[in-house]
Amino acid sequence: MASYGLFLVLATLTVLSPGPGVVLTISNALRHGWSGSLPGIVGIASGAFIVAGICASSLGLILAASATAFTVLKYIGALYLLYLGIKMWRTQRFIPELKATSPRPWRRFIEALSIQLLNPKAGFFFLAVFPQFIKPAADYCSQFFLLVSSYSLLVVVVHSGYALVAQAARGWLSTNKGARIVGKLSGITFLGFGVLMASASK
Template sequence: MKLYLLFLLMATTTVLSPGPGVVMTLSNALRFGLRGTLGGIVGIAAGAMLVAAISATSLGILLATSALAFTVLKLLGAAYLFYLAIRLWRAPSFSFTAQPTHDASLGRRFVEGLSLQLTNPKAIFFFLSVFPQFIDPAQPYPRQFATLVLTYSTLVVVIHCGYALFARRAKGWLQSERGGRLLGKLSAGSFAYFGASLATAQR
């Protein structure tokens, strides 16, 4: 495996960056408490594993062996991240109080988290474009793949639980207009940063 510490840093920053999954975790924490966020957090982690599994199929092999396919997906991913950054920068501040309240059941939250991650372009492009760069062809592929996937999924659980604890402690601030506006700007900046990083990434 190549540059595991760099992967750990990049994966941590990716999971930390505000996005749909983080917003869902914060919203659930504000509405249901820490216990009500667990189903969604586990769903997001499970979704990450499924997306990673897709990257191990023929599509992942194609990206690993074709410079053109890698470049096209890399540029598409960067363009989409820049689009998200612009949209978030211009959007109104995040509002957690305007969201409807649903049943805080573990199963319902799990399905929501799983569905969100499976349709999250940030996760899809991360696994398809970034993952192959940390695989050493000279070493057994399954062991490297499992290590990277489990690392990412564990980071999802740990970091999102941290976000949930933060949300409970900063409930008043997050529900204020100023807090929501700052979270939106941080989201935009994060997407712009990763769009630039993805655009300049090398095989």
């Protein structure tokens, strides 16, 4: 498999970027503690696995089709990363206003699962970025399982980290200065990887 380490970096950056799942994890952690946020985190990770299966199940045929297909997917992935970079650069508020969450663990799981299934971030990642890390000549299923499992595990690790630091960091991240610093750093990182992906060869 090509560039597994780079895949982990890109996946980590994608999971780290603020979105509905991150906001839900922070909400759960602030209201129910770290352990209380775990059902939601597992729900988000499970949703990511399901989305990956839906989006990536037929990519083996696409990759084997032609060099043109690879080039098209490469530029789609690069554009997606550049879009995320611009979006993060323009971030004005890192943590939106938090909504109340369910007091029951199973409901927090279902709520998080639903949010992830409806969140386009994971879908775009597996449609646009995922193909760049699959070797057409190697066994597709084993590569698919490794990459998707790695992504889901990163969701658990990253969101657990968010939950642990949520209360301590909430005040700073809610300030204009904190939002600008995090947004600019994240934006530059995504833009850089977008340029690298655009210049990659098969």
